Every structure is written in structure tokens, then in C-alpha cells.
Amino acid sequence: MSVPGEWYLILSALLFTIGAIGLMIRRNVLVMFMCVELMLNAVNLSFVTFARMLNDIGGQVVVFFVLVVAAAEVVVGLGIIVAIYRRRSGATADDLHYLRG
């Protein structure tokens, strides 16, 4: 009998929270991106836990897809960041506020 699934879920919740707080607090764009990765990992963890608790392979399949899409997202996102940083160096997330109402 291994560790009960609920513990994993609590851990996942905590990890997600930390990622969310980090996203809202940090100004450096790359660190914000990394916090997004944290949140995705938390979700992955919870999916795998559910796969075990519900005895369903579908949970792991979802994680597979999330992994792939996260990778693609990082690629494109970093490309955008590179494109932005070419114009203005030292930009933080706060410098891009031209869509204000």
C-alpha cells in the first residue's frame, strides 16, 4: 500500500499556488514563464494521481499531451520574448502596458 493519493493532491495544490503567486509577483518575463511551468507541473502531478486513484490510463495520456503542448508553448513564447527583447533591452512585464483602457 503506497502513499494515499490525497497527499499528492495536496502537494499539487500547494505547488500550483506557489506558481500562481510567483506569476503575479515577479516582473522578469522569463521567471514569470517559469512559474507557468510550475503550474503546469502541478496539474500534471494531479492528473497522474487521478490516473492512479481512478485506475484510468487516460490521466497519463492527458499528461502526455500537456507535456507536448507545454513544449510547443515554451518554444513560441521564448521566440516572442526574443523578438521583444531585440527592440528594447531590459524590458519587464510592466513596460508593455500600451493596451490600457
Place this chain on the structure above:
Amino acid sequence: MEALDLTWLIPAFPLVGFLTLLVAGRRLGDPWAGWLATAMCGSAFVATVAMFFALVAVDGHDRHHVTTLFTWIPVGGLHVDFAFLADPLSITMALFVTGIGSLIHLYSIGYMHGDRDFPRFFTYLNLFVFSMLTLVLADNFLLSFLGWEGVGACSYFLISFWFTRNSAAVAGKKAFVTNRVGDFGFMVAMFLIFATVGSLDYATVLGEGVERMTETTATAVALLLFVGACGKSAQLPLYVWLPDAMEGPTPVSALIHAATMVTAGVYLLCRVAPILEHADPMAMTIIASVGALTALFAATVACAQDDIKKVLAYSTVSQLGYMVLAVGTGSFVAAIFHMVTHAFFKALMFLGAGSVIHGLHEEQDMKRMGALAKWMPITWSTFMVGWLAISGVPPFAGFWSKDEILAGAFLDNKLLWLVGLATAFLTAYYMSRQVFLVFYGEERWRSPEHAGEHDKEELTHAEKSVGGHADDHGAGQPHESPWVMTVPLVVLAALSVVGGALNLPFAKSVMFLEHWLEPSFGDALHPHEFEGYTQWFLALAATAAAAGGIFLAYSTWYRRRPEELANLEPEPLKKAWYVDAGYSALMGGPGRWIADKTAYVVDKGVIDGAVNGVATLVRGGGDQLRKVQTGYVRNYAVGIAAGVVVLLAYTLVRTI
């Protein structure tokens, strides 16, 4: 097709006349425009006579023929047809409207000769006759109301005919606005009738509709229609427009403000007699009291007027008061009878006055007339006939109709009868005063002050081109009027003599008018029942009142100079008990204050403020909401987090 199906011809003739004159009036000019209009009115009269005979041919209780031209308003529950009703009451009205109308059209050809706007006058006259006929021949309230408004509009047009004169324009407006107040009553009454009965046809409403109405509804309808009648028929307190309406040409005063339009209110009340009977008796008492009071009030004012037309105007108000008194005491036939005879002699006297004015070159002040009997014999003699008729001297027409009203009042309420009797006395007095001032005494129009002054009437005459006057203008002799003006006078005088024969009270068999009108009134008709010699006593009292008034006027005014008698004409009477001044103060003072407040506080402040306020609110809201869009991604992230918290909290609350 029955002959009565051609009832629509009656209003069609003046309508054709109106349209033709509208288009080609200017080209026809003086006098052909006038002859066309008169011909149209005359044709309408002929058509009415034909319809009259057709109606006589029908059996008594079936005298109720509806001719539908087309469906006017078919909306949901409201179905109104453009339809004409030929029944005794409407044909009677149509007869004297078209008859007297034709005579006055003829008269106007002479009177308006030389006026620059000759064709326009006849255009309006024909339109008026059409509207009046629509009013009396309609078979439902709404079509009558159309005619009602039409005559109101024509009255406005014709009163302010010489609109370049400020007083005329103002008088026209006054007439229209005062009428409007009455129209409000008519309209609300129509709404009530439709709401309770579901139809606006006379046949339905006055037949089964009355049974369906509660007494309260009937009372409300009766009083509201009475408000409308007050406006149109110049009762207290809405009579103020009628004296001012004398600004219009004299034929207008004769036709509209003596014979026809002002009787529309009385006609309406007679038409809805079943409703009046069904209402609370207090409504009838109110109607009768207002009528009696108006009669007395106007008679007192007429005693102190100097303008020849103003005397006749107040006299009209007074006689209308008699008719309303008759309606209020349940003597509907008497009201119609007096309406007919009054049309004869009042139109006669107005036309006579017009003849005098014309003959004296637009002089209207009686204090500057006198001894015209020998200068204008035809006018004089016909005017005398009218004078005797209105004073109630037997056997002229006015005596019979007035006596019947007084008899009905006596049966209903002795106090009202006394008021009526007093008014009869005053009527004789002021009419005699007028006759003595105008036709007897010294030739005051010869006095030197007059030759140099220019009356306001003379200014108008100067506006007209001077045509048809052989003598020189201004200081000339008075002259008799041309035949187009005197023929109608003679005809009307003849009618004023024999008109009483319509409804002599001696025996049931000679009460032609009562028999004739019975189908129109149905159960509402209560013939008078007198014991013994009461009737003779009443007749005697009325005659005594008339004689007394004439005698009093004779002893004071005949062969006396008016300056000596100034104290007989106190200021309050001259100024009509300051009613007009009162209204001006009321509307100018508090009325104006209310209007100001309503315009600026309610309309601009509250309503506009509300609308603008909504806009400002929205903009303000938008301004505040805009602040959510800071442009910072991190703020948006916080927003999302907040949303997540809300959702989780909701889930938590739901699962508790």
C-alpha cells in the same frame, strides 16, 4: 336602394364647394366664388328637404336609417364607420343648418363685397357647413367629434379672418383654446363610453349600452359631455370666447355663433338623452343650474354693452343658457324647439346688425347710431320682428319656445323657473334698449366728433377696396343694403313670426315637433303634464316679464340721450363681472407660475435630468470600469486569481 341612402349627399355638396374654392377660388373671385358657395349650400338644403320627406314616408318608429360609406377605423375592439344617421333629430338639425346657412351665404355675397379675401371667406364657410353637417349627421361619437373639431377649426379661421388685426388674431386663438378645454371633456367621455360599452355607435350606446352602464359611469359620461358642451355652447365658465368672437365678420357671427356651431353642444346633450336619464339626478341638476346661471349672468352683462354685436353675443350666451336649462330639466324637445327659433331670430338680428354696420360704414358703437328707422326701413322692420321674437312677445316664435322651457323648469325646480323668468325680463330690457338706441332717438352719427375719428372698423373698411358704394366714404348718409342682404332678412323675419307653429302647446295634435322627435329620444321623453290653469298662469307670467322689460327700456332709453344714463351701465356689468380679467390674472399669475415650474423644473430638470442623468451615469460607470484595464498583465493575472477564488467559494457554499 332607398332614398335615405343618399344622406351622404347632404354634406357632400359643401365639401365639393370647399374643395373647388380651395383650388379655384382666387380665379373665380368676387362674386362668383360666393355664388358657387351659396349654390352648394342651397343644394345641401334641397337634399336635406328631400331626405326629410323620405324620412316622413317611413313609419314612425323605424325612422332611424344608417348609411355607411366606408369603414374608418377597424382596430381590434374599436370599429368605427364613416356613416351617417338619418333620424328626426339629425334631419331637423341639418334642415336649419343648411337652410339658415344658405341664407347667410347669400347675405355674405353682399356683405363681403369688395373685401380682398372674398374667395377665402366662402372657402371657410363651405368647410364649416360640411363640418357642421358631419357633426349632426354622424352615426357615432367619433365622427361627430371629427365634425366638432372641424367646426372649432373653422370658427378659428373665420373669427381671425382679418388676421392682420391683432385683436382678431387673439380672439381666434382664444376661441380655439377655450374650445379645447371642452374637447377634453368630450374625449374622456368617449374613452369611458368605449371602455364600458365597447362601441361608439349611437345606436349601440344609446340602446343596449345604457343598460350596461352603471349609474356612476352614466353620471361621469354625462358630466364630461357637458364639459364639452360648455366649451362649444359657451356656458359658464367657458363662454369667454363668444363675445370676443365678434371680431369676425358679421355673417360669421350670425351663422356660427348664433345659429349653428354653438348649438352643437346642446345637440350633443340631446342626442345622449338616454344617458342623461340614466345618470344620477344630480347631474341633470348641475346642467340645469349652470344653464340658468349662465342665462342670468349673460343677460346682466348685455344690459351694459355699447357695441351692437356684443349685445347680441351676450344675448346668444344667455339664450344658450336657456337651452341648457331645458336639457337639464328634461325638456329635450323644448331645447330643440328653442334652438330652432333662436336660430331664426338671432341670425336675423345679427344679419340686421351687419346691415346697420354696413350702412353706417363700419360703425359698431350704438352710442353713435340712432334714428335709423327711416334711413334703413327693411332692416328696421325685420329687426323689430326679431326683437319681438326674442323678447318673448306672443305670437312670435320666441314666445312659444321660451314659454315651453320655463314650463318645464317650473315643473322641475321653482327656483330655476324664477331665474329663467328674471332672465326673460332682462332679455326684453336689453333688446329693447338696443332697438331704441339704434333705430330711434337722435341721429348721433351726424355729430362732428364722428366725422374726424377713425374707428377700428373703418381701418378694416379701408383695407377693403371701396366698391359698390355710390356715396362718398366717411361722412356719408346711412343707406339700405342691397337685395342680397335684405332678402335673407325678410325670409328670416317671416320664419320668426310663424316659427312658433312648430310646437304649439294647445293640444297634443299640434305639437308637431314633439311627435316628430319622439323616435330620437325614446324613453327619455317626458311630456309635460299640467293641472288646470297652471299653464295659462305660466304663459301670463312670461308675457308680463317681457312686457315689463320692454316698458322699462322704453321709459329709460326712448328719446333720451345716452350720456345722461351712464349710471345705468355700471362698470362691473360693462366688464362682464371682470371674468375675463380674472382669467387673465389667473393664467398670467398662478397659471404662468405653474407653466414655468412645469417647463423648467419638471420637464427640464426631472425628465431631461433623468434622461441626461442616465447618460451621465453610464459614462461615469464606463469611466470607472475603464480603470480595470490597466494594461499590466500582472493585474490581469490577479483578476483571474480573484475569479478562481470566487468560483471555488461558490462551489464550497454549494456543497455545504
Place this chain on the structure above:
Amino acid sequence: MSSLLAASIPDVGVFVVSAVIVLAGALGVIFARNAVHSALCLVATLFGVAVLFVAQEAHFLAAVQVMVYAGAIVVLFLFVIMLLGVDREEDPTLEPLRGQRPLAIGFGLLIALLVLVIGGRANWATGQRAARGAADAPGENVELLGRSLFTDFLLPFEVTAVLLVIAVVGAVVLARRPPRAELIAMREEEERFRAESEAELASSRKASQSDEIEAAGAANREGES
């Protein structure tokens, strides 16, 4: 929650250690001043998660996690950090947006709290069991995963492949260095745009919209009376 005694000691130990690594790494990511330090802490977290995957019998995923996430994605991050010199430290005490910190921390903690409370009240896992194939069926984890992937989830699989291609193309386009002339034109345009928008923002802040309307309304009333 099932009884603690039912689990064996080594399992609990593995879990606790991994959990500590995961959480420590996460905290490191958000608190490290240097971006490179954040990246390295992220690696730690990813490893911890991989271990937890293994503990839950998801062997394939653990391997993929290490290879793709820790091996490729974080490396990409580091490339960009180094390339662009974004490792300059940002001042952690300065917070330009008002109320951001307290709100962020507050909401974050609330989320955690609410999730735990909801989960605690209800059953944590309430879904249908073995909807897409049993996880503990006989066969290797890879085999089971592959079977499910190529039968039930074939369409998403293909679509994801297309997505990857698009991502590659997009990345190349985005990171392309434009020719010099275009660079100059872009820079000029950007300067112009920035100047205009700054001016506009300043003027709109000075005379706010409601003031203008007030003035117009007053002019109207004066004209009328």
C-alpha cells in the same frame, strides 16, 4: 484520508523527500533574484515531480518529464537568458503596481485554502473508474499508454503533431533577425508610435472626459438662458 499506517515506510520516505525537493525548488524559482538561479531551482522541481511520477507507476511519463522538461525546456530557458542578458537582478523590494503584492499573496493562499477545504469535505476523486482503460492492467506502462494513445486518442495525437510543426515554424519566423534596413525602419516607427501614445495619454489624463462634458453643458445652458 486513508490511514497512515497502511503505507510502508520507504514509500512515505520517498514521498516526503520528493515533496520537499519540489516545494523548495518552487520557492526557489519565485524568490531567486537571479534568473539563472530560478532556472536551476526549476530543474530541481522537475526532478522531484519525475520521482513522484515513478512512485505512482507512471514510468514512461517520468522519463519523458526528465528528457523533455528538464532536458529541453529548461535548457531553452537558459539559452535565452544567457543570450539576451536578462539575468540582471530586479529589485525585489520595489513593486510598481499598487496593491499587487498583498492581493497576489492573499488570493493565492485563498485558492490553496479553498481547494483543500473543498477536497477535504468531499471525496477527492469522484470520476468514473477505468473510463479509458485500466491503469493496472497486465502489461508494461509504456504498452498500456501506447495502446490507449493510438486507439482512443489518435486524433489528439495527430493534432498535437501538427501543433509541433506549427510551433517550430513559428519560432523560426519570430526569431528571425530582419535585414538592417528593415531594422532601422522598425526602430523609427516604434519611436514615433511611442512619442504619440505618450502624448495622448498625458493629455487625456489632464482633462478627463467628464470635465469636457461639464464645460460643454455649462456653455449650452448659458447659450439658452
